[in-house]
Amino acid sequence: MTAGVPGRGEFAVIERLKHRLPGPPEGEVWIGDDAAVLGLGGSPVLLTTDMAVAGVHADLALMGVDDLGWRAVAAAVSDIAAMGGRAVHVLVAAAGPPTTDLDVLSEGVAEAVAAHGCRLVGGDLSNASEVVVVVSVTGVIEGGPGPVLRSGAVPGDHLLLTGPVGASAAGLRTLRARAASSRRPESGGEALVEAFLRPRARLAEGEAARLGGATAMIDVSDGLAADLGHLAEASGVGFRLEQVPVAPGATVEEALGGGEDYELVFAAADVGRVTAAFAAAGLAPPLVIGTCTAEPSERSWDGREVPKVGWEHGWA
Amino acid sequence: MTAGVPGRGEFAVIERLKHRLPGPPEGEVWIGDDAAVLGLGGSPVLLTTDMAVAGVHADLALMGVDDLGWRAVAAAVSDIAAMGGRAVHVLVAAAGPPTTDLDVLSEGVAEAVAAHGCRLVGGDLSNASEVVVVVSVTGVIEGGPGPVLRSGAVPGDHLLLTGPVGASAAGLRTLRARAASSRRPESGGEALVEAFLRPRARLAEGEAARLGGATAMIDVSDGLAADLGHLAEASGVGFRLEQVPVAPGATVEEALGGGEDYELVFAAADVGRVTAAFAAAGLAPPLVIGTCTAEPSERSWDGREVPKVGWEHGWA
Numbered sequence: 001m002t003a004g005v006p007g008r009g010e011f012a013v014i015e016r017l018k019h020r021l022p023g024p025p026e027g028e029v030w031i032g033d034d035a036a037v038l039g040l041g042g043s044p045v046l047l048t049t050d051m052a053v054a055g056v057h058a059d060l061a062l063m064g065v066d067d068l069g070w071r072a073v074a075a076a077v078s079d080i081a082a083m084g085g086r087a088v089h090v091l092v093a094a095a096g097p098p099t100t101d102l103d104v105l106s107e108g109v110a111e112a113v114a115a116h117g118c119r120l121v122g123g124d125l126s127n128a129s130e131v132v133v134v135v136s137v138t139g140v141i142e143g144g145p146g147p148v149l150r151s152g153a154v155p156g157d158h159l160l161l162t163g164p165v166g167a168s169a170a171g172l173r174t175l176r177a178r179a180a181s182s183r184r185p186e187s188g189g190e191a192l193v194e195a196f197l198r199p200r201a202r203l204a205e206g207e208a209a210r211l212g213g214a215t216a217m218i219d220v221s222d223g224l225a226a227d228l229g230h231l232a233e234a235s236g237v238g239f240r241l242e243q244v245p246v247a248p249g250a251t252v253e254e255a256l257g258g259g260e261d262y263e264l265v266f267a268a269a270d271v272g273r274v275t276a277a278f279a280a281a282g283l284a285p286p287l288v289i290g291t292c293t294a295e296p297s298e299r300s301w302d303g304r305e306v307p308k309v310g311w312e313h314g315w316a
Numbered sequence: 317m318t319a320g321v322p323g324r325g326e327f328a329v330i331e332r333l334k335h336r337l338p339g340p341p342e343g344e345v346w347i348g349d350d351a352a353v354l355g356l357g358g359s360p361v362l363l364t365t366d367m368a369v370a371g372v373h374a375d376l377a378l379m380g381v382d383d384l385g386w387r388a389v390a391a392a393v394s395d396i397a398a399m400g401g402r403a404v405h406v407l408v409a410a411a412g413p414p415t416t417d418l419d420v421l422s423e424g425v426a427e428a429v430a431a432h433g434c435r436l437v438g439g440d441l442s443n444a445s446e447v448v449v450v451v452s453v454t455g456v457i458e459g460g461p462g463p464v465l466r467s468g469a470v471p472g473d474h475l476l477l478t479g480p481v482g483a484s485a486a487g488l489r490t491l492r493a494r495a496a497s498s499r500r501p502e503s504g505g506e507a508l509v510e511a512f513l514r515p516r517a518r519l520a521e522g523e524a525a526r527l528g529g530a531t532a533m534i535d536v537s538d539g540l541a542a543d544l545g546h547l548a549e550a551s552g553v554g555f556r557l558e559q560v561p562v563a564p565g566a567t568v569e570e571a572l573g574g575g576e577d578y579e580l581v582f583a584a585a586d587v588g589r590v591t592a593a594f595a596a597a598g599l600a601p602p603l604v605i606g607t608c609t610a611e612p613s614e615r616s617w618d619g620r621e622v623p624k625v626g627w628e629h630g631w632a
Contacts, residue, residue: 013418013441021426021436030437038405038437040454041357049452051409051440089354093367093409093450102329110337120337121346121354124367124450125329134409134440134450136365138356 029149034082037147046085046139050076054131062175065100066108067197069133073112076135078201078262082219083147084210085139087203089121092135095128116201144211153216153235153267155294160274160286162205162264165224166250169258171196192249199262204281209266212277217266223257225306228265238298241290267292350398353463362401362455366392370447378491381416382424383513385449389428392451394517394578398535399463400526401455403519405437408451411444432517460527469532469551469583471610476590476602478521478580481540482566485574487512508565515578520597525582528593533582539573541622544581554614557606583608
């Protein structure tokens with residue numbers, strides 16, 4: 001889902017709507033986090049919806065509709081990962097021109113659903129003049145503390161990242177270079193292309209972060225700089241970066257501004273406890289990238305201001 | 317959501333997908349009914365997703381984007397009503413060209429959510445070359461028997477309808493006639509236009525039908541003839557109609573073939589028990605329109621075959 005940051009495009013519409021509507025009861029979270037937290041049947045249920053539009057989120061000259069379907073599922077499941085939840089059910093609404101091969105699109109959706117350990121339980125199909133896929137995902141919280149919101153970080157918390165970023169953006173650059181070249185494409189870059197076409201939500205990492213005491217968490221969907229900004233704003237803290245881990249083959253700009261890596265960035269007081277939780281889950285330790293500060297306007301890296309990069313989908 | 321009827325357009329894609337995927341555990345219902353029935357947090361949760369595309373499901377020359385938003389919410393909530401559930405949470409993914417007034421669209425969505433006693437808990441927005449709205453709704457079952465599927469009718473069951481049908485299709489006809497006329501529009505038809513632009517899901521009626529012993533239920537979204545056909549096919553029964561209740565101002569063809577009335581049609585063994593449950597909820601009694609028969613191919617009305625009318629959205 002989308003964050004609520006007033007004054008800009010889609011976020012402004014959501015913010016205006018949010019302020020006209022009734023707010024959630026105690027224990028629920030509605031508009032403004034990665035997923036909604038709902039009371040249904042006694043225990044908290046996570047629910048999110050995410051939209052992928054050809055020409056906005058995906059260029060069908062560079063990927064198949066199966067890739068578009070996979071990416072839409074991964075993006076929505078990642079919202080559940082960013083709460084520390086386990087994704088359970090997936091519903092898919094898909095539309096496209098009559099020439100769209102819906103069986104191929106469904107194949108990509110089904111593969112992504114299986115790869116993330118979920119189940120496809122329903123959906124809807126329609127004609128449309130362009131390909132649109134909307135994925136809704138349910139999730140549950142299993143054991144330990146409740147869902148990790150964006151808003152719980154406090155000054156002094158460490159900032160951690162589940163892995164280097166920028167691979168997806170570098171994969172897009174690789175595909176564009178291949179498409180623009182009349183020569184036979186150079187080999188290499190397959191891992192980057194795979195990161196772009198077939199990203200994976202970090203469900204195990206999100207759960208380990210929650211069990212390890214994460215105070216706030218968000219997935220890197222709009223770019224590390226932008227998403228860290230969302231987390232800091234929701235928590236009312238600033239941040240000071242010590243390092244920006246760049247995926248092999250990517251640039252620093254791609255690491256800071258490239259979206260759709262779906263690594264998770266989170267805040268936590270005790271790095272040792274986090275590392276132990278990751279080890280208990282058989283995961284490599286997350287990377288410490290900085291700290292939360294008491295000055296909400298601070299967005300620094302190595303003494304300089306973090307460049308404003310990253311994107312807002314649509315309506316700009 | 318959509319039914320699974322092999323061999324035609326969108327239904328064929330869903331059917332092929334369904335047969336390649338794992339099926340639900342005991343007590344859950346996935347692809348193929350109005351809404352999915354899911355085990356989440358102990359008690360059954362209903363979940364559905366429904367897509368409205370301008371130019372396919374709605375003509376923006378005849379309605380505003382607020383109407384489109386309202387109709388998308390009503391259509392999805394109606395899937396919960398058709399299970400006998402109470403609709404609880406709504407998520408909306410909306411896209412459109414930059415000229416789309418998203419505040420107006422949101423207004424229609426928010427009004428419909430409030431009118432159906434639900435809460436808007438999240439969503440996503442994007443650019444797209446045409447207006448697309450996807451609504452996902454959660455629901456719960458409160459007291460009495462479990463959710464009413466399409467598949468439980470048996471020969472001898474009565475068929476009941478919560479109200480006359482065809483008003484929505486007649487409202488569309490009225491709007492088209494006004495648009496085609498160069499003269500000042502004639503008065504009248506406001507109730508029909510309202511039925512088309514601002515339909516209401518029959519949540520109270522669906523719950524009363526469930527409490528009154530409904531064995532199978534579906535909402536009239538594709539037309540009475542088509543939707544009765546879906547119910548009969550899922551249940552493995554035929555049907556014999558005694559009457560087709562036509563809304564004032566509508567034609568018999570509109571009553572049989574017009575979708576989007578969102579009245580509910582259901583099967584039940586005991587009309588007296590159904591009527592008592594409707595009376596207990598302060599509702600007028602539903603209309604007995606026929607009976608289920610043992611011959612699955614029977615689709616009769618007054619000794620003749622029910623004409624094949626109604627529509628399949630998209631991909632035809």
